[in-house]
Amino acid sequence: MNLTATIAGFNFEHIMLNAAGVMCQTAEELDSVLASAHTGAVVTKSATSSLRPGNPAPRYYELPNKLGTINSMGLPNEGFNYYMDYVAKKQTHKPIFFSIAGLSKQENLEMLHQLQDSDFNGLVELNLSCPNVPGKPQTAYDFEATQAILTEAFTFFTKPLGVKLPPYFDIVHFDDIANILNQFPLAFVNTINSIGNGLVIDDATDTVVIKPKGGFGGVGGTLVKATALANVRALRLRLNPEIKIIGTGGVTSGRDVYDHILCGADLVEVGSQLAIEGVAVFERLERELSEIIIEKGYTSLADFRGQLKVIA
Numbered sequence: 364m365n366l367t368a369t370i371a372g373f374n375f376e377h378i379m380l381n382a383a384g385v386m387c388q389t390a391e392e393l394d395s396v397l398a399s400a401h402t403g404a405v406v407t408k409s410a411t412s413s414l415r416p417g418n419p420a421p422r423y424y425e426l427p428n429k430l431g432t433i434n435s436m437g438l439p440n441e442g443f444n445y446y447m448d449y450v451a452k453k454q455t456h457k458p459i460f461f462s463i464a465g466l467s468k469q470e471n472l473e474m475l476h477q478l479q480d481s482d483f484n485g486l487v488e489l490n491l492s493c494p495n496v497p498g499k500p501q502t503a504y505d506f507e508a509t510q511a512i513l514t515e516a517f518t519f520f521t522k523p524l525g526v527k528l529p530p531y532f533d534i535v536h537f538d539d540i541a542n543i544l545n546q547f548p549l550a551f552v553n554t555i556n557s558i559g560n561g562l563v564i565d566d567a568t569d570t571v572v573i574k575p576k577g578g579f580g581g582v583g584g585t586l587v588k589a590t591a592l593a594n595v596r597a598l599r600l601r602l603n604p605e606i607k608i609i610g611t612g613g614v615t616s617g618r619d620v621y622d623h624i625l626c627g628a629d630l631v632e633v634g635s636q637l638a639i640e641g642v643a644v645f646e647r648l649e650r651e652l653s654e655i656i657i658e659k660g661y662t663s664l665a666d667f668r669g670q671l672k673v674i675a
């Protein structure tokens with residue numbers, strides 16, 4: 364059975380990896396994802412130029428009954444140079460995604476210049492969708508700003524580049540963002556990031572469950588699966604075929620991985636469920652996915668990728 368994928372000439376022997384932000388802030392966490400026999404790659408925590416402690420705790424919460432998670436981490440990370448050192452000395456055959464989330468266009472362009480001029484030989488994920496930096500909008504909800512940063516980036520950046528998008532909820536917005544992205548030689552689009560600014564209440568105390576922003580935070584896990592699949596499907600139907608899709612959001616079972624692929628995903632990321640279950644989740648998900656593929660009589664992901672049926 365062929366459970367592989369290719370993006371920008373990089374071969375992925377397994378199609379799952381962590382979602383940026385989960386199990387990827389330190390070298391030890393990154394190593395634990397790479398060490399799994401059931402991951403094809405790893406993505407770093409989105410980096411800013413300098414180290415950031417992030418928002419005050421409690422800033423992460425797992426909902427009861429495995430419904431999902433809410434977080435307002437606030438972009439805590441070890442700083443750009445920490446991850447540059449990590450990728451420089453890391454010996455691995457698995458591709459590495461280097462995620463960046465500068466707080467301004469200039470900061471993002473500066474990190475892209477450093478990545479371009481470095482020996483880094485992996486893929487870069489420009490995170491345009493962090494919902495948790497107080498006062499900072501999710502860039503990808505501003506179509507002009509998205510167009511502008513990609514236009515400037517591609518005047519000098521020649522390594523494989525993709526963008527991490529927030530979820531969209533309007534068909535016209537799917538059209539708008541796809542029209543922008545199709546103008547650029549992107550290696551991939553990663554959709555979705557958490558659903559921004561949700562609110563969860565602790566029913567024992569009538570209190571929000573996280574401290575930052577009065578309890579508003581990004582929602583992930585089971586709760587966001589329908590939105591994640593819609594965004595994967597909508598973008599697959601609209602984007603140039605050369606732009607591959609990483610499906611993220613709502614993955615807790617092999618069937619969820621299968622559904623992301625059915626909607627058009629080439630790679631599939633696990634966030635909330637990885638945080639809840641640990642790296643063993645990848646073995647379980649890959650086993651469950653394989654069982655479904657065998658049951659359906661397929662032998663490779665290409666047999667059903669993007670083959671979601673509609674009702675005639």
Ligand SMILES: O=C(O)c1[nH]c(=O)[nH]c(=O)c1I
Nearest residue numbers: 435436437438493495557581
């Ligand atoms: O709060 C965070 O660090 C965070 N949290 C998210 O849910 N998505 C993001 O892109 C980020 I940068």
